[in-house]
Amino acid sequence: MNLHELYADLLDGPLNILMSKEEILRTIETPKFSHQGDLSFPCFQLAKKKKQSPAAIANELAGSLDSPYLLKAEAAGPYVNIFFKGNETGKEIMADILSKGDEFGTHSFGDGKVITIDMSSPNIAKPFSMGHLRSTVIGNSIALLAEKCGFETVKINYIGDWGTQFGKLITAYKKWGDEEKVKANPIPELFSLYKKFHEEAESSPALNDEGRRAFKLLEDGDPEMVELWTWFKKESLSAFEEIYELLGVSFDSYHGESFYNDKMEAAVELIKEKGLLETSDGAEVVWLDDKGLPPSLIKKSDGATLYATRDIAAALYRKKTYDFSQALYVVGQEQTIHFRQVIGVLEKLGMSWAGQMIHIPFGLFLQHGKKMSTRKGRVVLLEEVLKEAIAIAHTNIKQKNPNLENAEETARWVGTGAVIFHDLKNDRMNDIEFSLHDMLTFEGETGPYVQYTHARAHSILRKAASSQQTEFSGLKDPESWELIKILNKYPEAVQDAYLNYSPSIIAKYLLAVSKAFNKYYGKTRILEENEELPSRLLLVKTVTNTLSDGLGLLGIQAPKQM
Structure with a gap:
C-alpha cells in the first residue's frame, strides 16, 4: 500500500476535472512534523482554476474526503492535512511488506537490460588515495541499485595504465630508481619517483620532453619501456586488489586504457571516413562548435593519442561487446567537458546510442579546503584510513562486547562501513x-x-x-x-x-x-x-x-x- 497513492485516489474524485492523478501525486507533500498530519495537499495551484482562495478550497476539500483508512482530514490554511488510522493502515502496509519478503524494495523496470559502469579507475604506479574512494563506492552502490531494479551490470575498472605520465615515471626510474627498493616496497617507491620527477621538472623543464619521448617509445613498443611498464602495472594491480577486498568491491572487467591501443586506429579511421577529422596547429581534431564545445583533440602533433581517442574507442568496443542500454561513467565533475566532447564526437559519427552514455559526476575530497594531489604530495592514502578505521572499531568492540565472536570480522565490517x-x-x-x-x-x-x-x-x-x-x-x-x-x-x-x-x-x-x-x-x-x-x-x-x-x-x- 502506497500512502501517496491512497491520498491521490481520495483527491481524484473531487479534483478529477481540475488536475490529473499524476499532477495530484506530484503535489502531495509529507509534513515536517507528525502533528501536521501524515500527508498534506497544498491548494495554491487550484486557486486560479476555481477562482477561490487556497484556504477556502482546502476547507471544502477537507470536508469531502472519506475512506475506511482515514482518521481525519483538516484544513490548515491553504493545506489539506490528513491523518490515517495507524492501526488499520499499518496492518495493510505490514501485510504488503511481509508478503514480499526478501523481494521488498525490488523493482523490475530494468527488464534484464545491460548497464556498463565505468568506475574506480585508479592510475597504476600511484597509491590508492582517498580521491579514488568516491568513484569506487558511488559506482559500486549504483551497480547494486541497478541490479535491485532489474538491470544486469558490467562493472569496469578502466585502469589508468597509459599516457604521458608513464613516460615521466619510466624516465624518473631510469634516472633515480633502485630496483631492489622498488621490489621491496613498489607503490611507495614508484610514487616517490613520480613526485621527484615533478619537483625536478620545475627547475629543469627539459625533463618533461624526456618524459614525452619515453612515452612515445612505449607507444611504439620499445621492449625496455614495455618491460618496465608491465612490471609497474603488475605491482599496482596487486596492491589495488588488497584495497578492493577490504571494501568488498569486485569488477567484471579490468580493461584499462592500454587495452584499447590496438583499437584506436580503427576509431580514428572511422572519424576520418566521416570527414570529421581536421588539422589544427599540427594536431588532429574534431570541431564541436555547433555543440558549444571546444574541439576534441584526437591526435597530438607528434602523433600520440589522447584520452578522448581512447574513450571513443572504448565506447565503440563496449557497445559492440555488451550492447548496453546505458553506459555510466562515474568520474569526477572536472571531466564534464571531456565527456560532453566524447559523446559529441560519437553523435557526429551517427552513433544513435551516444545518448545512452551518461557521465555521473561527483565532488572532491578536499584537504584543508584544497584538492588532493598526488603530484604535489597532498594525498591521504585510503588503505591507511581503512586500517585505522578497523583498528578503532576493534577497540570499541573489545570495550563494549569483549566476548563477541568473530570480533575481527565485525571490526572490519564496521570500520570499512564507517568510511563508505x-x-x-x-x-x-x-x-x-x-x-x-x-x-x-x-x-x-x-x-x-x-x-x-x-x-x-x-x-x-x-x-x-x-x-x-x-x-x-x-x-x-x-x-x-x-x-x-x-x-x-x-x-x-x-x-x-x-x-x-x-x-x-x-x-x-x-x-x-x-x-x-x-x-x-x-x-x-x-x-x-x-x-x-x-x-x-x-x-x-x-x-x-x-x-x-x-x-x-x-x-x-x-x-x-x-
Whole structure:
C-alpha cells in the first residue's frame, strides 16, 4: 500500500476535472512534523482554476474526503492535512511488506537490460588515495541499485595504465630508481619517483620532453619501456586488489586504457571516413562548435593519442561487446567537458546510442579546503584510513562486547562501513572535507550507528526466539505508526536512488529508519507478553531486513552482533 497513492485516489474524485492523478501525486507533500498530519495537499495551484482562495478550497476539500483508512482530514490554511488510522493502515502496509519478503524494495523496470559502469579507475604506479574512494563506492552502490531494479551490470575498472605520465615515471626510474627498493616496497617507491620527477621538472623543464619521448617509445613498443611498464602495472594491480577486498568491491572487467591501443586506429579511421577529422596547429581534431564545445583533440602533433581517442574507442568496443542500454561513467565533475566532447564526437559519427552514455559526476575530497594531489604530495592514502578505521572499531568492540565472536570480522565490517557510509551519505555533487575524526565517529549520522541499530534489533529477536511471529494484527502506539510509514517508503527510496544515481538517498533513508526504530525502542516494552507481541516482533524483523538490505545496497555489511 502506497500512502501517496491512497491520498491521490481520495483527491481524484473531487479534483478529477481540475488536475490529473499524476499532477495530484506530484503535489502531495509529507509534513515536517507528525502533528501536521501524515500527508498534506497544498491548494495554491487550484486557486486560479476555481477562482477561490487556497484556504477556502482546502476547507471544502477537507470536508469531502472519506475512506475506511482515514482518521481525519483538516484544513490548515491553504493545506489539506490528513491523518490515517495507524492501526488499520499499518496492518495493510505490514501485510504488503511481509508478503514480499526478501523481494521488498525490488523493482523490475530494468527488464534484464545491460548497464556498463565505468568506475574506480585508479592510475597504476600511484597509491590508492582517498580521491579514488568516491568513484569506487558511488559506482559500486549504483551497480547494486541497478541490479535491485532489474538491470544486469558490467562493472569496469578502466585502469589508468597509459599516457604521458608513464613516460615521466619510466624516465624518473631510469634516472633515480633502485630496483631492489622498488621490489621491496613498489607503490611507495614508484610514487616517490613520480613526485621527484615533478619537483625536478620545475627547475629543469627539459625533463618533461624526456618524459614525452619515453612515452612515445612505449607507444611504439620499445621492449625496455614495455618491460618496465608491465612490471609497474603488475605491482599496482596487486596492491589495488588488497584495497578492493577490504571494501568488498569486485569488477567484471579490468580493461584499462592500454587495452584499447590496438583499437584506436580503427576509431580514428572511422572519424576520418566521416570527414570529421581536421588539422589544427599540427594536431588532429574534431570541431564541436555547433555543440558549444571546444574541439576534441584526437591526435597530438607528434602523433600520440589522447584520452578522448581512447574513450571513443572504448565506447565503440563496449557497445559492440555488451550492447548496453546505458553506459555510466562515474568520474569526477572536472571531466564534464571531456565527456560532453566524447559523446559529441560519437553523435557526429551517427552513433544513435551516444545518448545512452551518461557521465555521473561527483565532488572532491578536499584537504584543508584544497584538492588532493598526488603530484604535489597532498594525498591521504585510503588503505591507511581503512586500517585505522578497523583498528578503532576493534577497540570499541573489545570495550563494549569483549566476548563477541568473530570480533575481527565485525571490526572490519564496521570500520570499512564507517568510511563508505561517510562518503555515501553526502550528496555526490558536494565536496567533502577530509576529516578522519568525522569519518570514524561511531555516533550520530554514521554507518556504525545504522549497523548498531540493526544489531540491537537482532538482539531483541534472539531474546524472543521462542515467541511465535505469525501474523501482524496491528499496533496502536504512535511510534510504531511512524516507523511503519518510513518502512513503507523503501521501494520508493530504492527507485529514486537509482534514477538519480544518488546512493545518498538510501543512506539518509537508513538513518531515518534507525532514528524511528530507536525512538520506538525507547518508548515501547517490545518483549512484554501480551496480544501485541507477535506484531511488535514482526515489526522488528522488518526493520532488520530493511536495514540489512539497504546497507547492502551501499556495499556495507550488516553485523547481527556488535
